[in-house]
Amino acid sequence: MRNQSQLIAVMRCAYIRYMRVPMPRHYVMCPPRYFAVDYAINPWMDPDVPVDPERALRQWTELRDTYRRLGHLVDEVEPQPGLPDMVFAANSGTVVDGRVLGSKFAKPQRAAEAEHFRRWFVENGFRDVTMPQETNEAEGDFTWTGLLMLAGAGFRTEPGAHAEAQEVLGVPVVSLRLVDPRYYHLDTALFVLSEATDERPAHIAYYPEAFSPGSQAVLRRLFPDAVVADAEDARCFGLNAISDGRHVVLPVEATALAEKVAAQGYEPVFVDISELRKAGGGPKCCTLEIRK
Structure with missing residues (x-):
C-alpha cells in the first residue's frame, strides 16, 4: 500500500480523469442491539469466539453516521430479541423502482426476520410488496447494476428465485454461480462501483475465484473494465462494500482494494467492521438500498 500522500495524489489524478459523481442514496439499517454469535450458519461464525456487542454497536453506529456524513438518508428498523443477525438488513428485501421483493431465508435461525421487515415496508408506505415463493436472501444475492440484476446462487438463494425476481421486479436477471463457501452471498464477492447510465456502462469490482x-x-x-480483487481483499470482506458512485465505504483492512478503486477515480472511505465480521458481515451486509 502506498503512503497516504501518494494515495491522495493517485485519487486526484484519477478523479480528474474519470470525474466520478456521487449520487444521494436511501438506505435502511437495523441496529445490532441483540447482536451475538450463538450459532454457526456460515464459515465465519464460531460461537466459541467471544463477541463484544457494545463494540459491534459502536462500529455499526460509525457506519450509519458515515453514510449520513456523505449526504445519504438512513432509516432504521427496530431490532427484535432472539434475532441476532437482523443487523444484516441487506438480506431483508430487494427494492427496484419502488417494487419490493421480500426475503425467504435458507436458514431457520433467520427465518423470522422476513416478516419483521415486510411489516416495516408496509408501514412505511410501500404498497407493491411481494413475499417470495423461492428461497432468496435479497441483496445478499441480488445486485442491481442500473440496467440489470446480477443474481448469485450456490449456497443460499435458489436458482429459481432468479426467475421469480425477474417477474416480480420487471428487470433482466443474470445468474451467477458461487463456488467458495466463504463467499456464500454474492455481496461478499462483488459490488457495484457505479451504476450504468445513458453515457456509460456499470462499473464493478469482484473476486473471480468466488465464481x-x-x-x-x-x-x-x-x-x-471491472476492478479485479485478490484473495486478501476478499478475506477481509473488502468486496462487501458500498459505493455512491464516488465514495466507496469499505473495511479498514482492504488497503489493496482501496488503492485499486482510488486509481479509478473513486474515494475510499474506511470503516471498522471487525466485530460484525465475526458473524460473516460487513458494510454492505448491514445496508439495504431503497430505489424508488
Whole structure:
C-alpha cells in the first residue's frame, strides 16, 4: 500500500480523469442491539469466539453516521430479541423502482426476520410488496447494476428465485454461480462501483475465484473494465462494500482494494467492521438500498 500522500495524489489524478459523481442514496439499517454469535450458519461464525456487542454497536453506529456524513438518508428498523443477525438488513428485501421483493431465508435461525421487515415496508408506505415463493436472501444475492440484476446462487438463494425476481421486479436477471463457501452471498464477492447510465456502462469490482468458470466468463464479457480483487481483499470482506458512485465505504483492512478503486477515480472511505465480521458481515451486509 502506498503512503497516504501518494494515495491522495493517485485519487486526484484519477478523479480528474474519470470525474466520478456521487449520487444521494436511501438506505435502511437495523441496529445490532441483540447482536451475538450463538450459532454457526456460515464459515465465519464460531460461537466459541467471544463477541463484544457494545463494540459491534459502536462500529455499526460509525457506519450509519458515515453514510449520513456523505449526504445519504438512513432509516432504521427496530431490532427484535432472539434475532441476532437482523443487523444484516441487506438480506431483508430487494427494492427496484419502488417494487419490493421480500426475503425467504435458507436458514431457520433467520427465518423470522422476513416478516419483521415486510411489516416495516408496509408501514412505511410501500404498497407493491411481494413475499417470495423461492428461497432468496435479497441483496445478499441480488445486485442491481442500473440496467440489470446480477443474481448469485450456490449456497443460499435458489436458482429459481432468479426467475421469480425477474417477474416480480420487471428487470433482466443474470445468474451467477458461487463456488467458495466463504463467499456464500454474492455481496461478499462483488459490488457495484457505479451504476450504468445513458453515457456509460456499470462499473464493478469482484473476486473471480468466488465464481464458477462459466460465471467468471460472463463477468468478463459484461464488465471488461471491472476492478479485479485478490484473495486478501476478499478475506477481509473488502468486496462487501458500498459505493455512491464516488465514495466507496469499505473495511479498514482492504488497503489493496482501496488503492485499486482510488486509481479509478473513486474515494475510499474506511470503516471498522471487525466485530460484525465475526458473524460473516460487513458494510454492505448491514445496508439495504431503497430505489424508488
